[in-house]
Amino acid sequence: MYGTHRQSMNETDISAPLSVEGSKATQKWLRGQWRLARHSIVLAAGLGVLGGVLLIPQAWLLAHAVNAVVLEHAELAQILPWLWPLPAIFVARFAITYASARVATRAAIIVKEDVRGRLVRHLQALGPTYLHTRHSGELAVTVVEGVEALEPYYSRYLPQMALVSLMPLALLVFVFPQDWWSGLVLLVSAPLIPLFMVLIGGRAEQLNQRQWRKFARMGAHFLDALQGLTTLKLFNASRREAQLIARISEDYRISTMAVLRVAFLSALVLEFFATVSIALVAVLIGFRLLHGEMGFQAGFLVLLLAPEFYLPLRTLGTHYHARMEAIGAAEQIVEILNTPFPARASGHARPSLANAPEIHFADVHYAYAPGREALRGADFVLGMRRVTALVGPSGAGKSSVFNVLLGFIQPQRGRVLIDGHDLTRLDPDHWLRHVAWVPQRPHVFEGSILDNIRMSDASIGIEAVRAAARAAHADEFIEGLPRDYHTMLGEHGQNLSGGQVQRLSLARAFLKDAPLVLMDEATASLDPETEALVTQAIARLAKARTVLIIAHRLRTVRGAERIVVLDNGRVVGQGTHEALMFEGGRYARMVGAHDVLPPLVQRLL
């Protein structure tokens, strides 16, 4: 139950009431997953029942031995026949407990691996546009801890459910012939326990699910604060942040305890009923023994078995929290798994494309949301074997052009033609094999430099990687690192400067050697010398490729053979730098307005 302080996500109001249907659907999903590990769960439950049933001969032998001593004044030698088989039963029950635990965990492991795999792949299929709407910290919590929280549901709760429905029945069948009074007490009291638990459990469940959301939000807040620690420090605000962290933690503790108090209360009710029933059985037996209405052996046997009758129910009570926890975690998992994929290219065409395709944007429209139009009829051609620069103010639609070409978004109107093939008809994976991309802020993955450049594709040898790194002028700094290409980056390794990361990303692009190269101001964080070298390398690369560069600076633009000027989602000019300057349109204004450029450069414009 301590997983109440594990996780989950989403931006909805924590105090919002949870829909009953949603919770029902989640439970259905949870139950549905058991099929994956059906055999193991059934086996675990079977072993559990076997271990429980062995209690009957154990109690029977004990009752015989004790009865013989207490009432018949038997000596040790006389009761040995009853005592000797007991150790064998003890050992057998031990072996069964062990086997059952292993089998049940295996079941949970199978389910977890499957769910996690599906979750990761579903997130990948949802793609980058979806991810922009979520906190990566929260998603990580769902995939790691959220899936982990499913474990006890399959390894404990489900097998225990089976045990609860079978064990008490088996014991009742045995107890009734021994003493029907006791049988009656057990029979009547047993259904009361789950009844009360469900009544209390409903409330706990609701609290618990809120708790998961709180946990996830706490995580998102912490991650934000920790990643911005340096900025907090710049403003001497990190002490103030400590107060905020204290407040969030306190709030979290208070709600954790609220959940636990309900959980403890349900345990209290359970214990109370079990204890009262056992006491009642003991008293009933005691008085009938006193009045000689029943034999001690039967009485003692029933007294030994009575606690075992409630034990599966009591254990279920503790696992009930495992169930609630799993539901809380599953809610987030199901939410992600049920998120429909954005409109995606579903084409299957896999034409062989030229090694430098011509790309035609024909009247392309795209709006991220109604009223948030990014492209409004963009129309231009990227010539083969050319470097085209895409310029325009922020929000002009430059990134959306990239997103369309990368297949992250689909044109809502108009078409993108690749050598005459409609992009939406192409198999997305097939198409992406023809694209290399250098983003503005490349991601550095945890792992070696080697794996960062070859993107963990072990089939690519180090020589090819080295050649790509040389082309991107990354080779020199890599060779200077402690373990050159095997230097670890990311969490457990070295951090690189902005310029180094940029060159690493360029090396990725060189290695991929794709017909279409998309670059988002690839030389932005480089010093002039490196920039010059890298620009040459890009020029070499472009000789046989189609290259599109989002340009923020004039220098990059001037290196391009062709310029496309975007404004407000439309093309407002295209041509060479000189031609555009001559035309004196948006581009000339943009450049002309740039009077902050050094006089030398200005003279050239």
Next chain:
Amino acid sequence: MLNDLRIIGRLLRLARRYRAWMALGALISTVTMLANVGLMAVAGWFIAAMAVAGTAGALMNYFLPSALIRSFAIVRTGGRYLERLVTHEATFRLLSELRVWFYQSIEPLAPARLKHTRGSDLLGRIQADVDTLHHAYLRVLVPVLVAMAGTTVVTIALSLYDVSLGWLVLAFLLLAGVVIPFAMRRMGERPGSALVEAWTDMRAAVVDGVQGMSELRVYGAASRQAQRIDDISVGVGVAHGRLSGLSGISEGAVGLCASFAMWGTIVIAVTLVTRGTLQPPDLPMLALLVLASFEAVGPLPLAFQKLGETFAAARRLFELVDAEPEIAGRQTPSPHPRDTSIAMSGVRLRYESRGSWTLDGLDLHLAAGTRTAIVGPTGAGKSSILGLLLRFWEYQEGEILLGGHDLRSYQPEDVRNLIAVVSQDTHLFNTTILENLRLAVPDADEQSIVRAAQAAQIHDFIVALPDGYNTYVGEAGVRLSGGQARRVAIARALLKDAPILLLDEPTEDLDPQTERAVLDAIDRLMAGRSVLLITHRLAALEDRVDEVLVLESGRIVERGSPGELRRAGGRYAHCQDYLLERSSDAEPTSSPFNGGTGDA
């Protein structure tokens, strides 16, 4: 590496304030456990005595045993509830404090000592690792106290009947409560730490997979990343399987010990009954008492098995808490700066104790109220100067004077109060624009916020948003464009209103129009302040600075006004020529800067 005993000691010290709570919890728990033992024992004796009385036709006082059964039942049921409330309340209060404690401990480490620690890693520590510590208190500390008290009471009680009974049960209790737990601890250590490691790897792989998804997809590596997560997941499963096998043994072993102890008790008790030293109804009583007494040690094997996980989490916390901050806080009050001048002489800095010097004898003087630019190639050490001035990094040699006093004589916070920074990687927090601005001055009124935003040329954009200043900026400001985010950062720096301004590549990554808007904003920001501008391309800001310093390999190699430098025909001028060459499509034959390796 901390050894286990020291970790236990430190965990106990951390819980010092909750000593009384924990003791109370342990006391209630012990009483509850003993009530259960009593309940079982009296119930066993009661029905045996009733049966004996029934067959003998004798009278029997059943009031006392029934009263005992009733009260034991009540104590047991209520005690369990109370004990849980007390121990959990104490533990979760403690964990809540530990989160703050951890945050406060790592805050002085940023950024120098956290350079290699990712946000996701820190998150894992402050959230999951702190959570894991509940185990040490709830599952280990309190149960160990209960086991010690329970074992003592039960052993003494049995010894009163027969010494050999006492020894027998003590032996089995020690086996179940000491030998098996320690064996489990040893056996659980390796899979336990493997599990923690696998989780760390998985968290990193998942965060990578999410944040780097675009690249994974374009480079066809998405399925490999998914496969990698699958592989780690399998690793988690293997470690989990091993641990569950051990849990199976733990759970079964206590039961096995209890059964054998009861069996032995019956054997001994039967001979005692035969000898006449024990009443027959005492036999079932003792048998059930022994069986129930193993509840005292029951939780220990499982708890000890998970200690590996707990200690690993504690180690990860202590590892950072124990790290020496790069700059220690000062107790003495800061001197009063005479002005806002900065003077560095012979300053040397290196990041690794035997690495090469990043700053190698740096001399510079910034008179109060002047604007100075430092230019130089990537890796020349430009950003390091910033880190020094902000007291994020310590320098090894030389002297820095701020306002005429040694920089080290100030409290780091007082130094930072004098400085506002705009850099390309200023973090925007995932909250509203308003809250992000208020970071600079928590109690800033609306008027001054709007003034700052107007000066930063971002006010009009903000009020055009549907939620205005209450718009959420998204994780790390993703919902804003680069230029918008930069201007919010400038507004924040304006709001701070510090006399010294540090600009680190303030217009990097911006398109010309945005750059122009940002520069206008910077113009207003610079008014009346001492400014240090760091950049590798001065172009846009050239006529806004009084002096340019050219930094190369950690040293100033040239200084003067931009015009002087161009005329002098040195490196700076060369750099300008190079621009010219590029513009006329001539390839540069030599380079003005020898590219450094890596900007730390």
